[in-house]
Amino acid sequence: MSYWLMKSEPEEVSIDDALALPAVPWVGVRNYQARNFMRDTMRIGDGVLFYHSSCAEPGITGIAEVISGSYPDSTQFDVSSKYFDPKATPENPRWMLVDIKAVRKTRLLSLSEMRNCEHLAEMLVLKKGSRLSITPVSSSEWAAVMALLDE
DNA sequence: GCCAACGTTGGC
């Protein structure tokens, strides 16, 4: 069992949107490192910190769970999608994704609060220049986030 | 809107 942090722009898919859906296919990832996490490492049951990015109050807003294995992101084949990739074909898909399910909404754990927590000092999402939309979270970081959310 | 940091592209 592993843990992850997944960024979502709330104007695209917010935690409330995610909670209203039985499953959220994590479409639109077009970065190879993030794709590889979904394709190669994520497992059903893995824990996910749902993070709002590119918004007024960036931070963790919920808990989710991986509920599928990886499969091709259908938007790569859709010419009308902004995620269309002309180099991808159904025979040779380039982008893979997993489904997640939102488990619960939490209070907003803001980026600044995360930065002020000594137990999260090494968290990848807090590293300078970090832009990866999916990052692994250690079990101690997960525990520290859960403790902060209980405060 | 700014801009630092990073990833990708493409000429050579």
Place this chain on the structure above:
DNA sequence: GCCAACGTTGGC
């Protein structure tokens, strides 16, 4: 394989 140019991310 190098690397300059370009595009994107995302906090502020």
